[in-house]
Structure formats: C-alpha cells, structure tokens
Amino acid sequence: MAFIVQRNPNPHSDADRAAALANPGFGRFFTDHMVRIDWTQSDGWGPGAVLPYGPLTLDPAVSALHYGQLIFEGLKAYRQPDGSIATFRPDANAARMARSAYRLAMPALPTELFLESVQALVELDQAWVDDGPEASLYLRPLMIATEVGLGVRPSNAYSYLLIASPVGPYFASGVKPVTVWLSTEFSRAAPGGTGDAKCAGNYAASMVAQAQAQQQGCDQVVWLDAVEHRYVEEMGGMNLYFVFGSGSTARIVTPKLTGTLLPGITRESLLILAEDLGYSSDEAEISTEDWQAGCASGELTEVFACGTGAVITPVGQVKSAETEWTIGDGGPGPVSMRLRKALLDLQTGRAPDPHRWLHRLT
Template sequence: MALSVQRNPHPRSEAERAAALVDPGFGQFFTDHMVSIEWTADGGWNAGAVLPYGPLSLDPATSALHYGQLIFEGLKAYRQPDGSIATFRPEANAARFARSAHRLGMPQLPAELFLESVRALVEADQQWVDSAPESSLYLRPTMIATEVGLGVRPSNAYTYLLIASPVGPYFRSGVKPVTVWLSTEYTRAAPGGTGDAKCAGNYAASMIAQAQAQQQGCDQVVWLDAVEHRYVEEMGGMNLCFVYGSGPDARLVTPKLTGTLLPGITRESLLTLAQDLGYRSEEDMISVEEWQAGNASGELTEVFACGTGAVITPVGHVKGAAAEWTVGDGSPGPVTMQLRKALLDLQTGRAPDPHGWMYRLT
C-alpha cells in the first residue's frame, strides 16, 4: 500500500541542508516532508500521504489537548557502506506502537502501514541521511486523538504522524559517564498503569524528577519501583543494564519487565548481542542496596543506560538522599564500550547482521 506523495514546493536548499548536517544536535532540524494518516470510527484508516513538513491546525477543544491520548515511537535510519539506507528492527517498533495504542484505548495502526510510512518518508528525504560517524536520521511516529469535544471517552478520530530529524550524538560531550539521582519522592509508573506504553503522559510526569536531579548536580534521574521505592527500574527514558564481573566471565543483567518498565528494543537487542559476544545475559530484580554493595565489593563493575536516542550511555556516579557512590572507577567500562561498538557497527553495516534486524528502506 504505497502512500501518495506531495512534494514540498520549497525544500531546503542543498547549502541549508549541508549546514544543518554539520552539527544537527538532536531533534533541532527537521526534514522537508512528513507523513499523515487519519482514522475515523466510521471509515478506519485512510490512504495516508507524504506531505510537506508544516504546522498542524488544531481546534482548542481537540481531545488530545485535554485527555492526553498521545503515543509515540523512536527509531533511526542509517546510511550503509553501499550508499543504501536501512533502519533497525522497525517491526518491533510497529508492534510496540500497537501495544501502546491498545493500552490508551486508541486504534492500532497496521504494521504494514507503519513500515510503509517509514519507507516512504525516508525515500522522500533520503538526502538528509548523513554518513558521518554517529549520524543518523531519527524517525518519530506519533498518534494523537483529534476529535473535537470535551467528552471523557476514547476519541472517534485520530491522526498518525511521522516526522524525521537528522541527528548526531545524543550527548554532545560524547561517551562520557553520567551522574544519576535516585528518585524516592516521585514514581514513574505503578502496577496496572501505563509504564510499559510509550505515551506522552509518562514523560510529562517525569519532568519534575528530572528537574530535581539537575538541582542535585546530576544528569539524569533513576526511577525506583512504586511499591517499595527500592528496586531499580529505568534511567529517565532509558533502560538500565548492570555488568557483573569482567573479561569472558562478565554477566549482563537488566531489570526484568514487570509491566511498569518500557520494553526497550535496544535493551532486548543488547541481551542478545551480549550472548553473541560470549557473555551471559539475563533479567532480574536489582535493589538499590545491591547496586551500592556490588560497587563497593567490586562484584558489580559497570552500569549503563540504553535506548534508541543515546544508544548506550555509561553511568559513572550515583547520588541519593541517603548515600552516593561511584560505579567502578567512574569511567566507561570495557563491556559497555564493546557492546556499544557492536550495536553501532551492526546498524551502520560495518558488521554482519546474523539476526536479520536491519530493514532496507532505499
């Protein structure tokens, strides 16, 4: 099901695009086109189209503005050594997008339509996909409730949007360990809530804790479980991974999915890549006490966060209301950096793809 294409009559010039690609940052520049697909209770999904990138016109009574039915995803397109463009595990993003929609009472976009929207937009804006190291095209699928009215119920109309942004490294300082703040005052998600959905409300509720972390001189907040405020869940909007031991005996552990954590695609992929590299990998509950004691004894050697945006970010120091400590010697660990390189090499076509994760777009 190919989307119709309406070319932007005023795309950025080659010079403007080149200037943006020199230092794109993250989410600061956007390409010349976007995808829009609409759903109504009477007609289902329409044919959709690639359109010129531009503002939306929304009635002040649009449902999403009042009741928060808004979900999104994040994935990247990478320039390959042969000049083609591919993305990483988009089927997994399509499946998670559908699960998020179901949790918020929204219609589920068919996976084939999700994939076609990605292909069509990247084809239209392929000149925005740079080949510089750490560069990619970040893709942001979004769905919002667009019914006009103030009834507290699922909307009878929705719009799916896909926009794209050329990006460089998520953290401008490069692969530098971050300092994290253990949040015991605020909770990201509770059992039965929306913790495993990628919805806007989860991120809105996290802003005050992130601000608190910055007030404490930290880069990111670490969320703990809602019941005991004891078990580690996520770092900001990223999953966490813990490395026990070193060398060939190293073991990778990540907090297991309990319904309150986002099932990260990078997280899942790293569990497999770790095994490919000869390391044991598993999911388990990890308490703050175990984290602190493990670092003190040397049993726990490395900690890192992972996600589509930042790929892998080492954690170097931990602060909390009751204690603070350093992870290892405070520098990026060898397993962390080995996994980061393995993932990036696979995504950019510099290494084989034994699991068939890359999806060619052009």
Template sequence: MSEPRSAPEREAILKAPGFCRYSTGHLAVVDWDADTGWSDPRVESWSDLAMDPATLGLHYGQAVFEGLKAFRAEDGSVHLFRPEDHGSRLARSAARLAMAEMPPALFVRACAELVSADEAWVPGGYGQSLYLRPLLIATEPDLGLRPARHYRCVILAYPADPCFGADFRPLSVTTATETVRAVRGGTGESKCAGNYAASLLTRTEAQAAGYDEVLWLDGHERSRIEELSTMNLFLVWRDGEKPRVTTPPCDGTIVRGLTRDSLLTLAEDRGIAAAEEHTTIDAVRDGLRSGRLAEVFACGTAGVVVPVGRIGIGGEDLTVGDGGEGPMTAALRSSLLDVQHRRTPDAHGWLRTVLRADENGGRRA
C-alpha cells in the same frame, strides 16, 4: 515551521546535526476514522497541526509515540532499524489507551516513504542517523470522556547525533526518593505522553542538583531499580573470571526498549552471560562499594548506549568503576552500531532496506 534548506545548508547541518535540532521539512501523515479506517500514508511539507481547543487528545491524554532510526551504511545504502518491532510497540501503546492500533505493516510503509523522500538528510557518520518520531494523537473535538473516533499519526524526521552527545560521556544519575513514575497495572510500559510528563518534575530537580538523569525505583516498595526517564538500565557484575550483565525485567512498569532487547541478543551472540533480574538499590550500593558492580550503562534509541559514571543513593555519591566508560559498555555499543551501519552481518533480520547501493549511486528499494 521548518523552512526548506539549500544543499550547502543541509551538508553543513549533517556534519554536526546535534539531536533533533533541524527538521527535514517533511512529515508522513496517516489518518484513522471510525467509519473508514486507516488512510494511505502521504508525505507532506512540514506544517502546524490545527486542532480544536476541545480536541480529546489534549484533554484526556490519548497520545502515544515512538522513536526509531534510519542508518546509512558505508556503501551509501539506507536502512531502518527494527521498524516492524517499533510499529508493534506503537500498536501496544495505543491499545493500552483505547486508541486505534495502526497495523505494523502500514507503520513501516509510512516510515519508509518518509525516509525515501528525505534520503539526502540521512547522515553518514558512525553513530549518526535519521531519527524518526511518530506521534499518534486523538484529533476529534469532544469533551466526553471516551475513546476518540478520529486519530492522526504524524511522523517527523531529523538528522541526529546520539541525544547525549557523540562522545558518549558518562552520565550522573540520582535515585528518586519522593516520587514514582509507574506502578503495575498502569501505563508504565507504554510510550504515552503522560509517562514522560510524570518524570519531568523529578528530572528537573535532579538536574538542578547536578545530575543528568533520574533512576526510578519500583512504585510499591521503592526498593528495586527500574529505568531512567528515557532509557533502560544495565549492570555489569564481576562474577568470577567473566563479567555478567543484568537488566531489570519488563513487568509492566518499564518501557520494553528495543535497544535493550537488541543488547541482550548481541550479548548472547558474544557469549556474554546476560539476564533479566530484579535488583535492589541496596544491592547496587553494596556492589559499587565493593567493586563487584563494575559498570552501569543506560540504553535507548535516542541515546544508544551511554555509560553511567556516578550514582546518587540516599545522599551518598558513588562512583561507578573509575568514573569512565567500561569495556563491556563500549563493546556492546560497538556491536549494536556495527549492525545498524551494516559493518557486520544482520544476523537477526533487524534492518529494513529503504535505499540500496549500486554503481549509479543508489536506488530506492
């Protein structure tokens, strides 16, 4: 249960919110029924979800989610980052699990109404945001194995620093050798609850061994790198005078990250060679040993852009570069954050204004 907070309490929280430690105390709720379709969004006080023990979503895993952010610009205005694309991805995830697909326009409307209600909770620090977590789950009680006839989407909101910390310290990762997270034809690119549950055992074992995250390999040959448990992966290669950036392609086994897509676009804007390429873990090992692989970084909505400083491969620990953050990683993160906070023009139409700034201190869009 999230208790209402006073203005002084809220101001203290916003100075150092951490990641999803403090709810705003509101939810946006949208329901779907097979007979009546989607309801209008409504913003409610935070409350528990009451579910029958036979709820289909609990038994058969019909649950998908998203993560997106609202940012405050220097002029005080507030903007959602790529909400239409997040809505489209939620609909694709739902379709893969035979769930009702929320129209992206309705998704954006629900998110905007929640951000408008919680505008005072949007922090203003560079890299800080109001993090939104939409969850769509089957709510019909029935034990038959079939798609549900009732779904509920709840959208939670939290003031947030990046999930791995605002200092963007380098992560240490290790390759998964005994388990796989996804195979082609499965649900690997969908943001469904089961995908993340499948990563927990190996991720917990990696953390017990002193690593932050797991680098997953392809599920067939276990030779190609794919992604981390919660983030996509980029490699920065030294090819001649100019560096080259690569990331594994989305072939149905990794999440189609919107931060990933944004970085590919921003790299192109800066004249940086960037491409989707399959890369083997052997090539990563050889590149780190030779120095040709200069930087590795992970990216995602929650973590933004985080350097990887150490990679465990087959019992060998390899340092990436000097173990710190490389210039390409820092430059691409700054390019992304500058757009999100409107420090640079939104050349690609990624921002959806929720609150405009004016001489009276702001008004809702």
C-alpha cells in the same frame, strides 16, 4: 498502500541542509516532508500521504489536548557502507506502538502500514541521512486523538504522523559517564498503570523528578518501584543494565519487565547481542542496596543505560538523599563500550546482521 505524495514547494536548499547536517544536535532540524494517515471510527485507516513538513491545524477541543491520548515511537535510519539506507528493527517499534495504542484505547496502526510510512518518508528525504560517524536520521512516529468534543471517552478520530530529524553523535566530544539521582519522592509508574506504554503523559510526569536530579548536580533521574522505592526500574527515558564481573566471564543483567517500565527495543537487542559476544545475560530484580553493595565489593563493575538516542550511556556515579557512590573507576567500562561498538557497527552495516534486524529502505 500507495502513498499520495505532495512535494514541498519550498524545500531546504542544499546549503541549508548541509549546515544542519554539520551540527544537527537532537530534534533541532526537521526534513522537508512528513507522513499523515487519518483514522475514523466509521472508515478505519484512510489513504496515507507524504506532505510538506509544517504546522498542524487543530481545534482547541480535540481530545488529545484534554485527555492525553497521544503515543509515539522513536527509531533511526542509517546510511550503509554501500550508500543505501536501513533502519533497525522497525517491526519491533510497530509492535510496541500497537501495544501502546491498546493501552490508551486507540486504534492500532497495522505493522505493514507503519513500515510503509517509514519507507515513503525516507525515500523522499534520503538526502537528510548523513554518512558521518554515528550520524543517522531520527524518525518520530506519533498518534493523536483528533475528535472535537469534551466527552471523557476514547476519541472517534485519530491522526498518525511521522516526522524526521537528522542527528549526530549523542556525545560530540566522546562518550562520557553520567551521574544519576535515585528518586524516592516521585514514581514514574505503578502496577496497572501506563509504564509499559510509550505515551506522552509518562514523560510529562517525569519532568519534575528530572528537574530535581539536575538541582542535585545529576544528569539523569533513576526511577525506583512505586511500592517500596527499592527496586531499580529505568533511567529517565532509557533502560538500565548492570555488569557483573569482567572479561569473558562478565554477566550483564537488566531489570525484568514488570509492566511498570518500558520494554526498550535496544534493551531487548542487547540481551541477544551480549550472548553473541560471549557474555551471559539475564533479567532480574535489582535493589538499590544490591547496587551499592555490588559496587563496594567490586562484584558490580559497570552500569549503563541504553536507548535509541544515545545507544549506550555509561553511568559513573550514583547519588540519593542519603548517600552516594562511584561505579568502578567512574569511567566508561570495557564491556559497555564493546557492546556499544558492536550495536553501532551492526546498525550501520559495518558488521554482519545474523538476526536480520536491519530493514532496507532504499
């Protein structure tokens, strides 16, 4: 599709953009443009447009505001050593967005249109992609229901949007392990629910438990299964990994997908990358009892969370209403950090890409 391009008449100055890139934080600054593609039941997907970044005008009665038909994705664009820009496995993000759309009775954006939207925006706003250590351009595709009316049914109109925000190192002063809280009072998702869809409602429902974790002096909440509150699912908005053993014989294990946790793209990639590095990797059910006993015996040596934002975040300590324990020596583990470096090196073009995960944009 050829995108209609309407350039922003008042883009950020070079000085303002440089100031934003010097200390971007996460989601604080946005590039000069955004993508919009509208869908209607009668005409399907309309023409794509790259527009000046700015507010949306929505009727108070649009479906998204009342019935929560809102899905989104997250991926990054990285400056490569030769100055070009690439993104990591965008086809996987497109496929997951299509699955989320199906679960919420929304139209699926075709993969090619998803990829073209990313390329159109990054080509225009490529000056926002910094080449500093761990710097990247975070891309946020989203889709909302835009039909006006209060009938409880799937909307007959939707808008796909794509915005971009520069981000720097997730850990500005170095990678620091987090302390996590095991939530037994709240559940993120139940069998048959929307746990494996990336929809806004999942995140809204998680905030009370995250606030509880912070009240307990923890950085993040860990979700357990909704039936027994025993089996580990994921951490906040990230998937979890457990490292058994050490050195070349280390084995990494992540909770298996049951339909109640998000199938993370970083999660899937690490299963493959671990094998490339000589580790064995697997998916399995892991209970909180297994977690605590493994740390006590020394069999379980490291735990880390993974996701687009922080790549890999070590977990150093666990707390619950009944007990608490430390993982290893409480610091970042060597397997976690080796995996983190390997993934970042691949994404930024400093290491070979044998699986052809990088998608060149410029």
